Amino acid sequence: MESLPPVDVLGQVVAQRAAVARRLASVRHVVAIASGKGGVGKSLLTANLAAALGTEAAKVGVLDADIHGPSAALMLGARGQRPQFGPEGARPAIGVGDVRVMSMDLFLKDDGTAVRWRHYGGLAEDSFVWRGTLEANVLREFLADTEWGELDYLLIDMPPGADRFETLLRLLPELRGAVMITTPSEASMLVVRRASVGAKQAGARLLGLVENMAETAESGRVRELADAVGIPILASVPFDPKLAQSTENGRPGVLINPETPAARAILELADRLRGMLA
Amino acid sequence: MKFRCEECQETMEFVSNDTDRASGVMAIRYSCPNCGRRISMVTNPGETQLVSSLGVTIGHETLSEGEAGPMDQIRRSLEGETGWIDDRGLPDPVWTEAAEKRLAAAPAFVQGMVRRLYTDWARRNGYPEVSPAVMSKARDALGMSEM
Ligand SMILES: Nc1ncnc2c1ncn2[C@@H]1O[C@H](COP(=O)(O)OP(=O)(O)OP(=O)(O)O)[C@@H](O)[C@H]1O
Ligand SMILES: [Mg+2]
Numbered sequence: 001m002e003s004l005p006p007v008d009v010l011g012q013v014v015a016q017r018a019a020v021a022r023r024l025a026s027v028r029h030v031v032a033i034a035s036g037k038g039g040v041g042k043s044l045l046t047a048n049l050a051a052a053l054g055t056e057a058a059k060v061g062v063l064d065a066d067i068h069g070p071s072a073a074l075m076l077g078a079r080g081q082r083p084q085f086g087p088e089g090a091r092p093a094i095g096v097g098d099v100r101v102m103s104m105d106l107f108l109k110d111d112g113t114a115v116r117w118r119h120y121g122g123l124a125e126d127s128f129v130w131r132g133t134l135e136a137n138v139l140r141e142f143l144a145d146t147e148w149g150e151l152d153y154l155l156i157d158m159p160p161g162a163d164r165f166e167t168l169l170r171l172l173p174e175l176r177g178a179v180m181i182t183t184p185s186e187a188s189m190l191v192v193r194r195a196s197v198g199a200k201q202a203g204a205r206l207l208g209l210v211e212n213m214a215e216t217a218e219s220g221r222v223r224e225l226a227d228a229v230g231i232p233i234l235a236s237v238p239f240d241p242k243l244a245q246s247t248e249n250g251r252p253g254v255l256i257n258p259e260t261p262a263a264r265a266i267l268e269l270a271d272r273l274r275g276m277l278a
Numbered sequence: 279m280k281f282r283c284e285e286c287q288e289t290m291e292f293v294s295n296d297t298d299r300a301s302g303v304m305a306i307r308y309s310c311p312n313c314g315r316r317i318s319m320v321t322n323p324g325e326t327q328l329v330s331s332l333g334v335t336i337g338h339e340t341l342s343e344g345e346a347g348p349m350d351q352i353r354r355s356l357e358g359e360t361g362w363i364d365d366r367g368l369p370d371p372v373w374t375e376a377a378e379k380r381l382a383a384a385p386a387f388v389q390g391m392v393r394r395l396y397t398d399w400a401r402r403n404g405y406p407e408v409s410p411a412v413m414s415k416a417r418d419a420l421g422m423s424e425m
Binding site (some may be wrong): 008009012013016082083085086087089090104107109113115116117118119120126129130131133134137138140141145146 | 279280301302323324326327328330331332333334347348349350351352353354355356357358360362363402403404405
């Protein structure tokens, strides 16, 4: 008769990790776009980098790790699509430039729906006990259950805060690297410095630092930060409201106005990453 | 984790899962295949929640309504009505004659549950029908033994 295997909790958790590794075997490079600081342009740069990398006939995916503030689908023109479930997993949304996008946004009914987790027996006050585990598992499902197919690059748009980075690293020991984003503000640089040190100590490979919303060519303070952490500056992207506007309308600026200084800086960053990862 | 009958030195077998989703009380019944003694594992809502957040299965379906398809954890953890995520306008998969035969070989008291398990798995994984081949795939995916 139909019987069950014994309950092997640890074994199942190990199997979950193995499923992540299996899925990502067809992905050549996984790169996290991180910062620690919020609002510095992680999502905007992820979307534009994805579009820029995709112009060279590379296959690119974006995983939106910002569970409570997803914006990757918006910036890649992939909103309104639903995940399609098939035998191989959930098909991601397809954004501008054929970029495959998986995001919590696809699971939320409308703009007025927030991410709220179900509480068994109405025990909302205990949610701190299990929320972190649950959200780590959401990330795991995005990695393992998405039909990414063959990808050259999978970019991960990280949420603000440094803690999720460690989760990602535990799920994905083969993470090729992280690009850290900062703005020239003192507050941003302080937070990014600590996040970078923490990420390194957790075993992450930091590919370099990107200065976003740069005022002049490159601020000396950002150089100091890069040196203190011991990573190169990969790009300095100027403040460009038009780039922001088109990206937030689902058309990454690098594709619309590739000649602007900001777009050029991002295209060069893409070239650099291509070279570093090759 | 498993339960053993100390007297018989046998691993208890799963009998039923009577989780009450509303109250969050999970009750999983086991029995000893040798002496027939029954036990149940009962968790309170907080423990149920913790198990649920791990995304593991304890007893057949634990807290999912079907069985684990892609993104199962997300779909069953989101508050509110999430059926629309699945709603692709597909009808329930059809049971082939051969599959029905196989189901009929299972003890009558589990047939309902087994049918639901396979039907849900097939739908979630995009199969239009439940055939013996799909049943085998489902069994592998769910880690169930031969019936
Ligand atoms: N170089 C830039 N020039 C002008 N505006 C920019 C630039 N980079 C980002 N922005 C804008 O700044 C805002 C914040 O950017 P974004 O959402 O990408 O930041 P984030 O780091 O992903 O934020 P969060 O931490 O909330 O996820 C957005 O409105 C974006 O369009
Ligand atoms: Mg963001």
